[in-house]
Amino acid sequence: MKIVSTIQEVRECVNAWKKEGKTVGFVPTMGYLHEGHMSLIDAARENDKVVVSIFVNPMQFGPNEDLASYPRDLEHDAKMCEAHKVDLIFHPTSEEMYGDSFYSYVDMNVLTEDLCGLTRPVHFRGVCTVVTKLFNIVMPDKAYFGQKDAQQLAIIRRMVKDLNMPLQIVGCPIVREPDGLAKSSRNTYLSEEEHRAALVLSRSVFLARDMIGRGERDCKAVLAAMTAEIEKEPLARIDYVKAVDFENIQPVTQIKGNVLIAIAVYIGKTRLIDNLVTDIIE
Numbered sequence: 001m002k003i004v005s006t007i008q009e010v011r012e013c014v015n016a017w018k019k020e021g022k023t024v025g026f027v028p029t030m031g032y033l034h035e036g037h038m039s040l041i042d043a044a045r046e047n048d049k050v051v052v053s054i055f056v057n058p059m060q061f062g063p064n065e066d067l068a069s070y071p072r073d074l075e076h077d078a079k080m081c082e083a084h085k086v087d088l089i090f091h092p093t094s095e096e097m098y099g100d101s102f103y104s105y106v107d108m109n110v111l112t113e114d115l116c117g118l119t120r121p122v123h124f125r126g127v128c129t130v131v132t133k134l135f136n137i138v139m140p141d142k143a144y145f146g147q148k149d150a151q152q153l154a155i156i157r158r159m160v161k162d163l164n165m166p167l168q169i170v171g172c173p174i175v176r177e178p179d180g181l182a183k184s185s186r187n188t189y190l191s192e193e194e195h196r197a198a199l200v201l202s203r204s205v206f207l208a209r210d211m212i213g214r215g216e217r218d219c220k221a222v223l224a225a226m227t228a229e230i231e232k233e234p235l236a237r238i239d240y241v242k243a244v245d246f247e248n249i250q251p252v253t254q255i256k257g258n259v260l261i262a263i264a265v266y267i268g269k270t271r272l273i274d275n276l277v278t279d280i281i282e
């Protein structure tokens with residue numbers, strides 16, 4: 001496994017593989033890797049070569065967000081990647097990615113306006129821009145994204161379609177702790193008491209899954225039950241509990257087809273997300 005920090009080194013490596021006719025799978029991350037990231041890497045093994053980027057992208061953080069405190073541990077990340085047979089880690093500096101001036105952005109309407117876009121107004125512009133840059137650098141055949149960040153997955157799929165980017169996007173299921181909490185690098189911010197309180201997120205998602213499994217199709221009823229469940233937890237403060245079409249992130253009232261039921265909840269100072277995507281054909 002190689003670890004490189006320049007765009008040129010990635011290009012040389014990938015170009016050599018492409019000359020040999022190898023396919024390339026790509027997993028973009030912000031590091032502090034866990035089993036959720038590993039599931040994407042394992043899925044990417046369907047390609048001949050696997051590239052992982054580790055870059056805490058300043059452009060996708062708002063001014064009052066956790067850019068400075070975001071956890072970082074390259075040594076641990078490299079060990080995990082090695083164990084999962086990653087071929088190349090790209091770990092650039094901000095200077096390598098953005099130089100000392102930068103004026104070009106990839107932005108999107110509609111899909112970015114609700115859910116996390118409401119409280120994080122610059123976030124998805126930062127995500128679309130860095131992912132486009134990374135796609136242009138790595139030139140993968142397929143890129144792997146977690147359904148944990150479901151709005152992001154919908155946005156990336158749309159960006160690739162709208163802008164005719166020549167690669168395939170693969171969505172991968174949410175990986176959870178044994179107690180149900182969706183794995184996240186930000187879980188490290190939680191105290192023991194907050195971790196216990198944070199289980200209210202997965203509990204409310206499982207409650208929704210069970211209601212829908214029993215035949216409930218009214219979004220209002222499902223969202224009300226989820227809200228009531230979360231409000232039982234004194235350490236939890238709801239940002240949103242919503243149901244939207246998974247493709248265009250527009251509100252829906254009935255559960256039919258691929259509906260994204262998404263929540264964002266503060267546990268103390270830590271903002272956590274979780275979701276469920278339905279697949280109801282009736």
Ligand code: AMP
Nearest residue numbers: 029030031036145146148149174175183
């Ligand atoms: P991040 O490092 O948080 O930017 O995440 C990098 C990628 O890993 C994104 O595509 C995430 O959706 C995905 N990911 C993060 N946590 C999980 C998880 N618990 N299950 C599946 N994928 C995840």
